[in-house]
Amino acid sequence: MLKNTLVHVVLLFTFTLSAQQTRRVVTLEEDWKFHKGEATNAETSDFDDAQWQTVSVPHDWAIYGPFDKEIDKQTVAITQNGETIPTEKTGRTGALPFTGTGWYRKNFNIDAADLNKKVLLLFEGAMSEPEVYLNGKKIGEWAYGYAYFYFNISDALLEGQNTLAVKLSNAEFSSRWYPGAGLYRPVSLIIKDPASIDQWGTTITTPVVTQEVAKVNIKTNFSSKNLSLKTTIYDAQNLVVAQQQTPVSYDQQFDQNLKVVKPSLWSPENPYLYKVVTQLYSGDDLKDEVATKFGIRSINYSAENGFQLNGETRKFKGVCLHHDLGPLGTAVNKAALRRQMQILKDLGCSAIRSAHNMPSFEQLELADEMGFLFLAESFDEWKKPKVKNGYNRFFDDYAEKDVVNLVRATRNHPSIVMWSTGNEVPDQYGSAGVKRALWLQNIFHREDPTRPVTVGMDQVKATMESGFGAILDIPGLNYRVHLYEEAYEKFPQGFILGSETASTVSSRGIYKFPVEKASMKEYPDFQSSSYDLEYCSWSNLPETDFMMQDDKPWVIGEFVWTGFDYLGEPTPYDTSWPSRSSYFGMIDLAGIPKDRYYLYRSRWNTEDETLHMLPHWNWEGREGKKTPVFVYTSYDRAELFVNGKSQGIRIKNDSTPQTRYRLMWNDVIYEPGTLKVVALDKNGKQAAEKTITTAGKPHQIILEADRKTITANGKDLSFVTVSVVDKNGNPCPTATNALKFKVTGKGNFKAVCNGDPTSLASFYEPQMKLFSGKLVVLVESTKNPGNLNLEVSGKQLKKATISITTL
Numbered sequence: 001m002l003k004n005t006l007v008h009v010v011l012l013f014t015f016t017l018s019a020q021q022t023r024r025v026v027t028l029e030e031d032w033k034f035h036k037g038e039a040t041n042a043e044t045s046d047f048d049d050a051q052w053q054t055v056s057v058p059h060d061w062a063i064y065g066p067f068d069k070e071i072d073k074q075t076v077a078i079t080q081n082g083e084t085i086p087t088e089k090t091g092r093t094g095a096l097p098f099t100g101t102g103w104y105r106k107n108f109n110i111d112a113a114d115l116n117k118k119v120l121l122l123f124e125g126a127m128s129e130p131e132v133y134l135n136g137k138k139i140g141e142w143a144y145g146y147a148y149f150y151f152n153i154s155d156a157l158l159e160g161q162n163t164l165a166v167k168l169s170n171a172e173f174s175s176r177w178y179p180g181a182g183l184y185r186p187v188s189l190i191i192k193d194p195a196s197i198d199q200w201g202t203t204i205t206t207p208v209v210t211q212e213v214a215k216v217n218i219k220t221n222f223s224s225k226n227l228s229l230k231t232t233i234y235d236a237q238n239l240v241v242a243q244q245q246t247p248v249s250y251d252q253q254f255d256q257n258l259k260v261v262k263p264s265l266w267s268p269e270n271p272y273l274y275k276v277v278t279q280l281y282s283g284d285d286l287k288d289e290v291a292t293k294f295g296i297r298s299i300n301y302s303a304e305n306g307f308q309l310n311g312e313t314r315k316f317k318g319v320c321l322h323h324d325l326g327p328l329g330t331a332v333n334k335a336a337l338r339r340q341m342q343i344l345k346d347l348g349c350s351a352i353r354s355a356h357n358m359p360s361f362e363q364l365e366l367a368d369e370m371g372f373l374f375l376a377e378s379f380d381e382w383k384k385p386k387v388k389n390g391y392n393r394f395f396d397d398y399a400e401k402d403v404v405n406l407v408r409a410t411r412n413h414p415s416i417v418m419w420s421t422g423n424e425v426p427d428q429y430g431s432a433g434v435k436r437a438l439w440l441q442n443i444f445h446r447e448d449p450t451r452p453v454t455v456g457m458d459q460v461k462a463t464m465e466s467g468f469g470a471i472l473d474i475p476g477l478n479y480r481v482h483l484y485e486e487a488y489e490k491f492p493q494g495f496i497l498g499s500e501t502a503s504t505v506s507s508r509g510i511y512k513f514p515v516e517k518a519s520m521k522e523y524p525d526f527q528s529s530s531y532d533l534e535y536c537s538w539s540n541l542p543e544t545d546f547m548m549q550d551d552k553p554w555v556i557g558e559f560v561w562t563g564f565d566y567l568g569e570p571t572p573y574d575t576s577w578p579s580r581s582s583y584f585g586m587i588d589l590a591g592i593p594k595d596r597y598y599l600y601r602s603r604w605n606t607e608d609e610t611l612h613m614l615p616h617w618n619w620e621g622r623e624g625k626k627t628p629v630f631v632y633t634s635y636d637r638a639e640l641f642v643n644g645k646s647q648g649i650r651i652k653n654d655s656t657p658q659t660r661y662r663l664m665w666n667d668v669i670y671e672p673g674t675l676k677v678v679a680l681d682k683n684g685k686q687a688a689e690k691t692i693t694t695a696g697k698p699h700q701i702i703l704e705a706d707r708k709t710i711t712a713n714g715k716d717l718s719f720v721t722v723s724v725v726d727k728n729g730n731p732c733p734t735a736t737n738a739l740k741f742k743v744t745g746k747g748n749f750k751a752v753c754n755g756d757p758t759s760l761a762s763f764y765e766p767q768m769k770l771f772s773g774k775l776v777v778l779v780e781s782t783k784n785p786g787n788l789n790l791e792v793s794g795k796q797l798k799k800a801t802i803s804i805t806t807l
């Protein structure tokens with residue numbers, strides 16, 4: 001094991017050394033030792049960890065299960081949800097074993113030459129309350145599981161082998177959703193000259209942006225004296241577009257302005273990235289070099305024009321996302337994030353809010369590259385608790401440090417256009433809360449004068465009275481659409497953001513009768529209806545938000561709760577077992593779109609048509625019964641046919657919020673056969689059509705991969721959607737067949753998920769039942785290139801194999 005570690009580290013060192021003579025970043029990825037539970041002397045170098053599990057980081061120790069209703073069972077009244085009487089909440093934090101202590105150990109090698117270097121140890125997140133030891137000595141600790149932090153470990157390093165040990169502790173009652181557990185984001189060593197650019201010491205802003213020219217301001221903080229800085233800007237083709245050298249610094253900061261002529265402006269539609277390379281010299285001696293990607297763009301928020309990007313007013317078509325990646329838990333994975341964001345692109349979504357904490361660096365890199373506006377949030381709690389052991393315990397000691405690190409680490413991402421200091425913090429009440437809001441906002445302003453700050457507010461009346469809402473750069477309202485007008489009148493900013501909207505609930509492919517609007521509706525199977533008419537006591541249906549967005553120019557956009565389902569918070573089934581993940585997503589936990597996805601797509605995706613019909617048409621036993629049909633479409637009218645018989649034309653109209661955005665045939669009588677919708681253009685001409693056919697028995701398995709070629713790096717993933725069809729090829733929408741998965745060749749079975757919020761099946765066993773006819777299998781590359789083959793089989797089904805190339 002040790003030998004492997006040495007080879008890995010040494011290889012990386014050699015590679016980075018030859019690429020660049022100055023700093024090296026070594027990601028401590030493989031060959032960690034992990035133990036769940038207390039361990040005496042586990043911080044010492046000679047501790048015997050041979051029996052511990054070998055894991056790679058990022059790692060989430062809890063995601064492997066098993067689900068257990070007793071884990072973090074919370075008997076509480078959730079006051080934010082209007083509850084007054086405590087009830088037993090199972091599954092609130094996902095019912096996975098994240099509580100308790102976990103230890104990680106990792107050996108790495110340091111050359112004699114590196115003992116004269118400055119060495120930082122960077123954690124991009126550690127869940128939670130990390131205590132960090134090097135060679136038996138405590139070198140530091142942190143508290144918040146979502147914070148980025150680093151320590152200067154230069155003085156604690158030894159020549160040769162060094163032993164890093166990290167203890168993590170997760171308290172019960174510390175979260176409102178699944179937080180994950182462990183070293184779930186990268187850990188790295190940064191090895192550089194003592195005279196070097198500070199960690200997160202580069203600040204790039206674009207104070208002047210026109211079509212003709214951009215002024216790029218680069219501030220570089222450094223340690224040491226008598227140095228000069230050479231700064232070069234490259235375009236996306238790696239051509240030099242500007243360069244400047246300066247020996248003049250002020251208080252250990254260089255402040256340069258570079259001119260970029262005819263800049264390509266960054267936007268979701270044109271996510272064009274430049275690169276700044278800053279080189280620090282002592283005489284002719286290159287001491288340090290840092291490369292930073294950035295975008296040239298301007299943002300502005302005003303009462304006259306709302307939110308403007310590059311001078312153009314636009315509204316946020318956004319989603320809130322928690323940080324878990326469904327079956328992968330919280331262990332960050334770029335392939336999984338990229339897939340999420342590709343699905344969001346197809347949706348026409350342009351913005352993401354990292355609810356309710358710091359986003360991963362990977363997610364921000366992808367937002368820059370793929371084109372998403374980003375609302376980077378920090379906290380779900382300040383000083384007043386929502387959950388007993390939440391961030392309230394750390395607020396006084398850590399809030400400033402956590403915000404500083406958030407801003408410094410991420411401020412060069414063009415995607416970030418707004419910060420959030422908090423979500424529905426109970427501190428909205430009372431004058432102390434107003435002071436806290438101002439204090440936090442001022443820290444953001446001090447660290448980054450270019451972006452505004454919001455808070456997602458639910459106690460809107462209280463914030464009108466106390467002045468809390470008035471002091472924010474951007475008043476964000478969570479739900480409470482009925483208060484938008486009043487808030488707009490009373491708050492001075494002149495605009496309102498829907499910082500959190502909808503919270504409509506549904507289960508993919510599940511439809512309930514009678515079809516009616518309902519709040520907190522529960523069914524014996526613990527599912528919610530995909531007719532998209534069910535919501536929470538504090539929330540609303542999508543159309544109520546659409547009307548605000550469409551009719552009020554002073555509403556600057558919305559962030560829908562949520563894009564994807566997440567682990568934990570199984571409202572409206574918080575007290576029902578088994579139920580362990582959310583129903584809020586437009587897309588389920590496996591990453592498969594629900595019907596609601598198409599409702600948003602029909603208005604957000606302006607590049608492509610949407611024509612989507614629901615429910616499915618497999619209703620044995622409902623013959624002769626009323627079975628409403630809804631169509632979510634970018635067209636404004638359509639005609640529906642059951643077995644060729646017209647059910648009439650529907651045209652979007654203003655009589656109700658729903659008829660304005662959906663086409664609904666409420667009196668359709670079910671008979672098996674075909675359901676066809678024909679979309680019509682304004683002249684009544686046929687523009688598009690879609691047909692669903694009643695399926696027979698499941699006959700054959702169908703596989704579809706999101707990517708057929710992946711990288712042979714041991715962590716890239718392909719997501720294979722598995723479904724079944726009858727012998728005529730019709731999809732079987734209600735199939736629940738139990739399937740088995742086998743991977744051969746250059747790859748591994750990684751995980752599986754079917755999107756059923758009530759399933760207690762492990763994500764890590766190579767078998768699972770279909771949910772509403774579908775599930776998703778994740779396969780992972782190895783470091784050896786070649787082909788991997790996934791075979792999926794099930795009783796009485798024609799099996800299927802798919803081959804993925806790994807390069």
Ligand code: GAL
Nearest residue numbers: 423424478500503536539561
């Ligand atoms: C909001 C809250 C979210 C989530 C959501 C569910 O009030 O900010 O974190 O709990 O409700 O509807």
